[in-house]
Amino acid sequence: MSTSKNPTTSCSTRTGAAKALSASTIALHGPLDKRRPTGPLITPIVQSTTYTQRAVGECDGPTYSRVGNPTVDQLEAVLGALEDAPPSVCFGTGLAAETALFLTLLRAGDHAVIADAIYGGTVRLFRQVLSELGISATFVDSSDIAQIAAAVTPRTKLVFIETPANPTLKLTDIQGVARITKAAGVTLIVDNTFLTPALQRPLDLGADVTVYSTTKHIEGHSTSLGGAVTSRDEKLIERLRWIRKCTGNIQAPFNAFLTIQGLKTLPLRLKEQSRNAQRIAEWLASHPQIETVYYPGLKDFPQREIAERQHIGGLHGGVISFEIKGGTPAGIKLLNSAKLCRLVEHVGSVETLLTHPASMTHADVPREQRERVGLTDGLIRLSVGIEDPADIIADLEQAIAAAAQETANSTETIATGPIATGSKGGVACATR
Numbered sequence: 113m114s115t116s117k118n119p120t121t122s123c124s125t126r127t128g129a130a131k132a133l134s135a136s137t138i139a140l141h142g143p144l145d146k147r148r149p150t151g152p153l154i155t156p157i158v159q160s161t162t163y164t165q166r167a168v169g170e171c172d173g174p175t176y177s178r179v180g181n182p183t184v185d186q187l188e189a190v191l192g193a194l195e196d197a198p199p200s201v202c203f204g205t206g207l208a209a210e211t212a213l214f215l216t217l218l219r220a221g222d223h224a225v226i227a228d229a230i231y232g233g234t235v236r237l238f239r240q241v242l243s244e245l246g247i248s249a250t251f252v253d254s255s256d257i258a259q260i261a262a263a264v265t266p267r268t269k270l271v272f273i274e275t276p277a278n279p280t281l282k283l284t285d286i287q288g289v290a291r292i293t294k295a296a297g298v299t300l301i302v303d304n305t306f307l308t309p310a311l312q313r314p315l316d317l318g319a320d321v322t323v324y325s326t327t328k329h330i331e332g333h334s335t336s337l338g339g340a341v342t343s344r345d346e347k348l349i350e351r352l353r354w355i356r357k358c359t360g361n362i363q364a365p366f367n368a369f370l371t372i373q374g375l376k377t378l379p380l381r382l383k384e385q386s387r388n389a390q391r392i393a394e395w396l397a398s399h400p401q402i403e404t405v406y407y408p409g410l411k412d413f414p415q416r417e418i419a420e421r422q423h424i425g426g427l428h429g430g431v432i433s434f435e436i437k438g439g440t441p442a443g444i445k446l447l448n449s450a451k452l453c454r455l456v457e458h459v460g461s462v463e464t465l466l467t468h469p470a471s472m473t474h475a476d477v478p479r480e481q482r483e484r485v486g487l488t489d490g491l492i493r494l495s496v497g498i499e500d501p502a503d504i505i506a507d508l509e510q511a512i513a514a515a516a517q518e519t520a521n522s523t524e525t526i527a528t529g530p531i532a533t534g535s536k537g538g539v540a541c542a543t544r
């Protein structure tokens with residue numbers, strides 16, 4: 113590890129500026145003031161559901177693992193320190209974290225302004241669950257911050273954005289939105305799952321809360337589900353812990369252990385994944401069979417200025433999306449032809465992953481909203497891993513060639529209706 117501090121990835125711990133540690137150091141050791149001089153190097157997994165009490169009303173730590181658990185506490189300390197915040201609050205999944213956060217901030221009659229290009233599960237939570245509880249939402253194009261300002265009403269309690277957005281990679285100017293939310297007195301939440309605190313620090317840019325699916329890059333090895341919320345607002349964090357206790361959705365200790373282990377290489381992985389993604393995005397952009405490529409690191413990316421200002425160290429993360437010539441049938445042929453790149457509903461793992469958002473992660477987003485944000489049936493999401501990029505390119509090359517061959521051979525009329533889900537001869541996949 114280099115001893116010189118990269119100013120772009122350096123963040124101070126709550127122990128004060130003199131002890132400021134880099135993100136790569138915090139990811140390994142956690143906040144300095146929590147370090148113990150002796151004891152196991154690796155955080156132990158405390159599986160105990162409950163804790164012996166010295167006498168009635170006398171105990172030193174947690175009493176029951178739904179409320180607090182030492183392994184989960186350690187993960188929370190590391191995640192909070194990465195954003196110069198008090199310990200985060202960790203949940204069983206990313207969606208459990210979002211649900212608890214919305215239950216903390218919203219009541220019947222309240223209103224939320226939501227970016228229209230976000231993870232499909234968050235859209236479903238608002239459209240199909242929270243709407244039933246009397247909470248309304250307006251979905252806006254958050255790349256145009258004037259639309260956010262116009263959507264805020266006296267009933268608005270929060271603005272929720274995701275940048276880069278899943279899967280279109282559309283960016284939102286966090287500082288611009290924070291000016292609007294501060295003036296209106298509403299809470300700004302940023303889903304920072306794609307870049308993580310290693311590549312983007314929304315709380316430094318004026319956001320009030322960050323939310324994560326730790327299932328993705330933070331854990332990074334596809335071995336555990338998890339979610340986290342981070343904020344410098346101690347009252348909000350306290351209330352969120354109370355909601356978690358009442359609703360019972362704390363992260364399991366074993367998953368917290370795996371997440372702590374994965375987190376140790378987060379800055380290293382994201383650096384490598386970003387470099388690989390940059391090379392692959394440039395290769396895709398120059399490929400004659402590829403129609404469009406979305407990646408914030410490309411010179412002609414429409415929101416390049418925001419990417420340069422907002423992302424740390426000139427790195428833009430591991431996720432690319434693109435469309436192949438020949439539309440949806442060619443896209444599906446490509447997805448079905450890749451061998452090294454795995455077809456899954458997931459991002460952020462060390463392996464390179466391919467996803468078909470329209471039939472998988474965003475299947476529950478209304479077609480009209482999908483089309484408005486550019487999430488076409490032919491869009492392919494590529495989550496670049498840490499393999500040798502030349503091997504990833506070779507696999508994509510053969511899959512693109514197979515797709516082009518199929519398009520050239522096809523004499524059938526291409527169907528334009530909703531795409532079929534499920535597998536030929538197999539069991540239909542349940543969307544998540």
Ligand SMILES: Cc1ncc(COP(=O)(O)O)c(C=O)c1O
Pocket residue numbers: 205206207208231233274278303305306324325326327328337338339473
């Ligand atoms: C950006 C983003 N936020 C939140 C979630 C939800 O996370 P989880 O699957 O851990 O519930 C996902 C899942 O894919 C996601 O991509």
